[in-house]
Amino acid sequence: EQGHPHPLLSPARYLVLLNPFGGTGKALTLFETHVIPMLTEANAHFTLLVTERPNQARELVQEQDLSTWDAIVVMSGDGLMFEVINGLMERPDWATAIKKPVSILPGGSGNALAASINHYSGHQQVKGTKLLTNCAFILCKGHPAPLDIVSLTTSSQQRIFSFLSLAWGFVSDVDIESEKYRFMGYARFSIGTFIRLTALRSYRGRISYLPAISASENKDTTSNIPGSPNSVNSSSSDNIKTQVLEDSLLVPLDQPVPSHWHTVEDQFVLVLALCQSHLGAEHFTAPMVEGPGEGNIHLFYATSRISRISLIKLFIAMEKGTHLDEEIPHLTHVPVVAFRIEPSESTGIMTVDGEVIQCSPIQGQIHQGLGRVISM
Numbered sequence: 001e002q003g004h005p006h007p008l009l010s011p012a013r014y015l016v017l018l019n020p021f022g023g024t025g026k027a028l029t030l031f032e033t034h035v036i037p038m039l040t041e042a043n044a045h046f047t048l049l050v051t052e053r054p055n056q057a058r059e060l061v062q063e064q065d066l067s068t069w070d071a072i073v074v075m076s077g078d079g080l081m082f083e084v085i086n087g088l089m090e091r092p093d094w095a096t097a098i099k100k101p102v103s104i105l106p107g108g109s110g111n112a113l114a115a116s117i118n119h120y121s122g123h124q125q126v127k128g129t130k131l132l133t134n135c136a137f138i139l140c141k142g143h144p145a146p147l148d149i150v151s152l153t154t155s156s157q158q159r160i161f162s163f164l165s166l167a168w169g170f171v172s173d174v175d176i177e178s179e180k181y182r183f184m185g186y187a188r189f190s191i192g193t194f195i196r197l198t199a200l201r202s203y204r205g206r207i208s209y210l211p212a213i214s215a216s217e218n219k220d221t222t223s224n225i226p227g228s229p230n231s232v233n234s235s236s237s238d239n240i241k242t243q244v245l246e247d248s249l250l251v252p253l254d255q256p257v258p259s260h261w262h263t264v265e266d267q268f269v270l271v272l273a274l275c276q277s278h279l280g281a282e283h284f285t286a287p288m289v290e291g292p293g294e295g296n297i298h299l300f301y302a303t304s305r306i307s308r309i310s311l312i313k314l315f316i317a318m319e320k321g322t323h324l325d326e327e328i329p330h331l332t333h334v335p336v337v338a339f340r341i342e343p344s345e346s347t348g349i350m351t352v353d354g355e356v357i358q359c360s361p362i363q364g365q366i367h368q369g370l371g372r373v374i375s376m
């Protein structure tokens, strides 16, 4: 791939945030050897900031004069992008700040967003330095596209913003328990999946959701639902000057979900709410997703009646994205726009975009195209 004429008139200015401990700890070397030559070729200017601790990027993004930058580039896994998105949403000017394009360069072990962007751009599914150079090429072209963001609310009223996933059970167990095999790079997920399969766990709880189809049918009526947070928010926040992002599809967590939602109460092996096509470089989990701003959350869940053989088949077929072609018994996939997950016990692991959160009731809804990501 040769140098590409840049669409902007003046050279692009990027703020690059790099986690030196992401993945197997080679992000800085990879940035120097693979990315800098491409940015130089594209006549892009950048400022590199190597993070020294968790949450530094989040705080930095909250304070930055964003007009200095054309995009915020993250060279790490999904965790550092999670910090950036939440940092932008925590600003008083979040509504404009979240429109600042972000860009992902895979430098972690969980590179789901990078793999998804690579896929949307029409590239073959690759990993390692090939995925990195593809993503650097996409950055050099510099086209921002709308990015869906899920607004989550926890039982302690905490607001969390997610661009990728909420996982409970198998997927989050593998992600977090395999941290100790971090030195293996991406292989940690295969090893982790194998270990978890041999000692399968299930968790009791309730999942409720608003299917994407019925949401579009109900569009005109949602604002009339009694007790909708539209009315709750405006009455309780009269004196707050900073507007908050309203979740018009949600009712407070301590109230029952609206009657047109669906509810499943069961013993679950895995629960996953995914917005992008890939859950990892080799996990083509939601092959129906063709872009970063489609407006759907893909809810997957498997009950404890699923067999180990089915789970093994599921994870093998997922590499090529063929796992939904044949029905796998006790695995359900449904596109939704809002959901609520209520674990019966707080002992399991829950993650948002691969980062651990407290395992307790949580709900969320999609905000289609709220953010922007350099894609295509």
Ligand code: ADP
Pocket: 019, 020, 021, 022, 023, 024, 050, 051, 052, 053, 054, 055, 076, 077, 078, 079, 080, 081, 083, 107, 108, 109, 110, 111, 354, 355
């Ligand atoms: P990986 O995919 O390898 O896990 P992530 O980008 O997800 O990479 O980063 C993992 C965690 O490291 C995130 O929680 C992030 O906040 C944190 N982090 C970022 N910078 C640093 C740093 N300098 N030292 C330690 N942890 C960091």
Ligand code: MG
Pocket: 077, 078, 079, 108, 110, 353, 354, 355
């Ligand atoms: Mg991570």
